[in-house]
Amino acid sequence: MLHERLLSGKLSRIPGADCRYFLSPLVRCLTPGSSILDVGCGSGRDMRWLKDRGFRPTGFERSGGLAALAREHSGCPVLEGDFEGYDFSGMDVDAILLVGALVHVPHEPFSKILSNIAQALNPEGHVLLTLKEGVKTRDGAGGRVFYLWKDGALRAVFENLNLAVVDFSRAISKIRKSDVWLGYVLEKQDFGGDQRIV
Numbered sequence: 001m002l003h004e005r006l007l008s009g010k011l012s013r014i015p016g017a018d019c020r021y022f023l024s025p026l027v028r029c030l031t032p033g034s035s036i037l038d039v040g041c042g043s044g045r046d047m048r049w050l051k052d053r054g055f056r057p058t059g060f061e062r063s064g065g066l067a068a069l070a071r072e073h074s075g076c077p078v079l080e081g082d083f084e085g086y087d088f089s090g091m092d093v094d095a096i097l098l099v100g101a102l103v104h105v106p107h108e109p110f111s112k113i114l115s116n117i118a119q120a121l122n123p124e125g126h127v128l129l130t131l132k133e134g135v136k137t138r139d140g141a142g143g144r145v146f147y148l149w150k151d152g153a154l155r156a157v158f159e160n161l162n163l164a165v166v167d168f169s170r171a172i173s174k175i176r177k178s179d180v181w182l183g184y185v186l187e188k189q190d191f192g193g194d195q196r197i198v
Contacts, residue, residue: 019049019099025167025185026095026128030055034094037120039083040101044070051076058093060086083117084109091120098129103146110147111157118161121188127163133170133180151182162189 023046030036032054038047041059043066050057051074059078061067067078083101096117105113118127132138134148151168158165163186173179 036095038097044074047074047076088120095126127186
C-alpha cells in the first residue's frame with residue numbers, strides 16, 4: 001500500500017519534492033499569514049513549503065501514520081478524520097488544498113463531498129483542486145480506482161457550488177507521463193459578486 005511505503009521511506013522523493021509549480025497559482029491569491037487547510041495532507045510536503053513562505057497551514061489526514069509523519073515533517077497541526085463524513089462547517093480558513101486528495105472519490109458523490117469540504121472556507125476563500133484528466137475510471141496499484149474528469153464536467157460542478165475558476169492548468173505528471181493533471185484555483189462566490197472566469 002502506498003501509505004505504508006511512504007512511511008517506510010521508500011518514497012522519500014515525495015516529501016522533499018518541489019511543489020511550487022502547482023502551489024504558486026493559489027499562493028498568488030493569498031497574503032502571508034493566510035490560513036490554509038490541506039485536506040489529504042499525506043507526508044506534509046505541501047504544508048512545509050507553505051509554512052516556510054509565511055502561511056499558516058493545518059493538515060487533515062485519514063491515516064494516523066501519515067498524520068504523524070506530516071506533523072513531524074512540517075511542524076504543523078494535523079487533524080485526523082475522514083473527509084467524507086467530517087463536519088467542516090465549524091472551520092474558517094482562507095484556502096483549502098485538495099492536491100490529488102479527491103482522485104479516488106466516485107463521480108456520483110463528488111459534488112456533495114466537495115461542497116462539504118468547502119464549508120471550511122471563509123467568504124471569498126480559495127480552493128486549489130487537482131484531479132486526473134480522462135474518461136470514467138482507471139485502475140491503479142493495490143486495487144485503487146482513479147476517477148477521471150473532463151474540464152467541462154468539473155466546471156459544471158463548480159458552478160453549481162458557487163465556486164468560480166480563477167486559474168486553470170493542464171499538466172503532464174512528473175511521475176507518470178501518461179497522467180494529465182487538471183489544476184483549478186477556485187474562489188468561493190458571494191452572491192452578486194463579479195468574478196473573472198478562466
